[in-house]
Amino acid sequence: xxxxxxxxxxxxxxxxxxxxxxxxxxxxxxxxxxxxxxxxxxxxxxxxxxxxxxxxxxxxxxxxxxxxxxxxxxxxxxxxxxxxxxxxxxxxxxxxxxxxxxxxxxxxxxxxxx
Amino acid sequence: xxxxxxxxxxxxxxxxxxxxxxxxxxxxxxxxxxxxxxxxxxxxxxxxxxxxxxxxxxxxxxxxxxxxxxxxxxxxxxxxxxxxxxxxxxxxxxxxxxxxxxxxxxxxxxx
Numbered sequence: 001x002x003x004x005x006x007x008x009x010x011x012x013x014x015x016x017x018x019x020x021x022x023x024x025x026x027x028x029x030x031x032x033x034x035x036x037x038x039x040x041x042x043x044x045x046x047x048x049x050x051x052x053x054x055x056x057x058x059x060x061x062x063x064x065x066x067x068x069x070x071x072x073x074x075x076x077x078x079x080x081x082x083x084x085x086x087x088x089x090x091x092x093x094x095x096x097x098x099x100x101x102x103x104x105x106x107x108x109x110x111x112x113x114x
Numbered sequence: 115x116x117x118x119x120x121x122x123x124x125x126x127x128x129x130x131x132x133x134x135x136x137x138x139x140x141x142x143x144x145x146x147x148x149x150x151x152x153x154x155x156x157x158x159x160x161x162x163x164x165x166x167x168x169x170x171x172x173x174x175x176x177x178x179x180x181x182x183x184x185x186x187x188x189x190x191x192x193x194x195x196x197x198x199x200x201x202x203x204x205x206x207x208x209x210x211x212x213x214x215x216x217x218x219x220x221x222x223x224x225x
Contacts, residue, residue, distance in 0.1 A: 004157075006157075020186055033212060033213075035213075040217070041218075042118070042203055042205075042216050043158070043203075043205075044127045044215070045212040045213060045215075056212055058212070090157055090158065092158075099209075102148070102163055103161055105150075105158040105159070105160075106158070107153075107156055107157040108156065113152070
């Protein structure tokens with residue numbers, strides 16, 4: 001069984017640029033959640049996708065957007081990058097997104113905005 | 115708004131000691147509480163998931179308890195080892211919401 005994978009592992013961008021991060025969910029999982037983790041902080045929920053539809057969003061501006069594909073992999077897009085967007089971006093997959101589900105996390109993408 | 119607090123922020127103990135990590139949350143209306151481990155610069159590994167109807171869960175040397183009414187959870191680690199060094203995060207699942215995390219406790223086990 002393949003776990004959750006993310007690409008790229010590291011990324012450096014400059015202010016104002018756009019970035020796309022990718023996540024492949026664990027086999028058999030149809031729900032993907034994205035989190036932002038600033039240095040020394042706990043992860044903050046960005047949004048969740050369930051069967052290609054957004055299913056909940058945290059307190060992040062519209063320049064954070066996402067997609068989920070028919071194979072349940074997902075993308076996180078961030079436009080007009082700001083210095084504060086520098087963080088570890090984690091995705092997690094689960095079987096159904098239900099409250100009882102365990103989320104399985106990927107290794108993360110470290111984004112640095114200069 | 116649900117808030118999760120973990121104290122202490124950092125802890126350093128000698129190898130072999132038993133230790134307790136603390137987690138508190140402001141709203142007792144939760145579906146479950148989960149403890150995670152995070153190695154530096156890495157993703158999260160789920161350690162234990164406690165449903166709201168449960169009082170504790172055990173896995174090997176780890177034991178997590180949940181007291182919903184007081185908004186507290188503890189993670190007990192027995193006979194600590196250097197390999198246990200990591201950041202430990204707790205997270206709660208409020209109704210209609212996704213995981214809400216604490217800031218974590220950075221644990222160092224000294225050989």
